[in-house]
Amino acid sequence: MDLFSNVALGFERALSPDALLFCFFGVTIGTFVGVLPGVGAMAAVALCLPITFYLDPTVALIMLAGIFYGAQYGSSTASILLNIPGTVTSAVTCLDGYPMAQQGRAGVALFMVTMTSFIGGSIAIVLMMLFTPAVAAFALQFSSAEYFMIMAMGLLAAVTISQGSVLKSLLMVVVGLALGTVGTDSGSGVMRFTFGFLPLTDGVSLVAIAMGLFGVAEILASIGRSEGRGATPKNITFRSMVPTKEDIRASVMPTLRGTGLGALIGALPGSGATVATFMAYAAEKKVAKDPTRFGKGAIEGIVAPEAANNSAVQAAFMPTLSLGIPGDALMAFLLGAMMIHGIVPGPRFLVDQPVMFWGLVASFWIGNILLLVLNIPLIGVWVRILAIPYRILYPAMLFFICIGVFSINYQVFDVVAVLIFGAIGFAMTKFGYPPAPILLGFVLGPMMEEHFGRALLMSRGSFNIFWQRPISAVLLAISLGLILYALKGVVSRVRTGSVAVEEASRDL
């Protein structure tokens, strides 16, 4: 079968010494930033991006992807031991993980979480191997009209799923689109919104936006609130990690359910791993015979969300690589990083770059196995990292943000831009405007403009093209459905005015 030769091709690439070495670097850095609360995978990718310019693109991609899924493994450690999520995707794990730690079962919790992460990730990789080529083959029939519609649908889905005010999220998407227009227009060469300012001719730097809105804004909000940290958790012994038969039996079905849910949600455009974890937790609570155990150290409450976030992160590569459409802001950032490397993901990607695609997929296996080794025997090392106080951590993070942003273009203005976006990001979350949609809009905006123009050129200026082509019509119908779904809540909120004091989350 064709699949096997492709997989073999992939492993051949992924097992070469350079790919192995950088896969190892990637997952180690990923685990490290995942363990540390307040340092997300995005910051780590931004930092490593300039380094990867000097690598073979396949190896670079393997390393950057490794940071992403590696962070999912590490993030549960802080949730369980300190009740502080390492990244937002394991916020749910706190609910039952921390009570388990208080009952002296931290070792078991950490072990089970790593195992289910591995299982969830592995199943999702298999699904990805099976379905990505099919999706890409299907997408080869897409014309610009379909691309425009699927991107619009993805943006709408991301907005309607998000918590808080739908209107504010939508406004942020449009702000992202607006930022995407800054710079030289690819079609006509006209400079737009540069104010005659030279550093803006290439557009606003993606890394500066991401690091400002998420990195610097987070630091501004966290400094001085770090008193709770620094409590050294006890060391975890191997003996304490051995789960009972009961634990394993209770975890099998939740792991599978979490994996399924995660893979499904991750594969959809517009929804990411964070949503998957919350849904997996809610689902477990619903099917449980005794839902009152949740929140008091139920093992189902940690294995299902952790399986879900790992499978969602792996599955999210499917739309990103086969369609070129990211599921959430994190993937949007990775997509942007790939484009900086000159790799254009999309249906042609699999056909044109089989070694790169299958090498990446094979590296997921290798990475997940490496993560198992890193996380179970070496858990003590990661636990000790948690003891680093924030007052030492944040200056280092600021420096890493500086060097990461600066060394993309060696442009001083980008460092200033980070500061500006940091201040904006800090202020807007206080008023309930979420920053994640900005990133999605920014990455998708220029592509949407291009496809929109091309679709109209194809149809000689008739908008009919968007509903006369069947696939495009279906996507349009889904988009309209999403709008209708959100409309009722929006209209009532606009009429009466909402009083809720909402601080938007900096979640992805």
Next chain:
Amino acid sequence: MTEHTRSRGGVNVWELGVAAVFFLIGAYMAYESTQYGIGTITRIGPGFFPLCIGVLLMGLSVAVGFEVRHSLAEPPAIPLRIIATVGAALLSFALLVNLGGLVPATFAVIFISRFAEPGNSLRTSFLLAACLALIAWLVFIVGFKLPLKALWW
């Protein structure tokens, strides 16, 4: 819903102000994009998409303005010390990285940003900044050979 009654009639100036900022950005975009050429519907010009975005921004910000008019959100307490220090740290990096090189820039960003929290010891700041400057030099210049100067000569 006691909170609801309390806010009735009260208009949240801050929230409306934020929405107004987005409205103005949209209005500016819409105006400016007409200068770039809208083009025709068959062959859209460089101003077409920005014009749509500008109009969308204006419309959405008005809707958001209506939604939040009675909001109880307070303007954030701006932590001046933190923002000023982090700002100074980042700007010092921006200023020094070309003039002084990576090592002084690294030292500056770390040493300055440590002042954001009161009570951080100067000695630790110095050591931390020196260590990371050394690591930065080893990793980025010696290791990955990024085209950056280590020092000013």
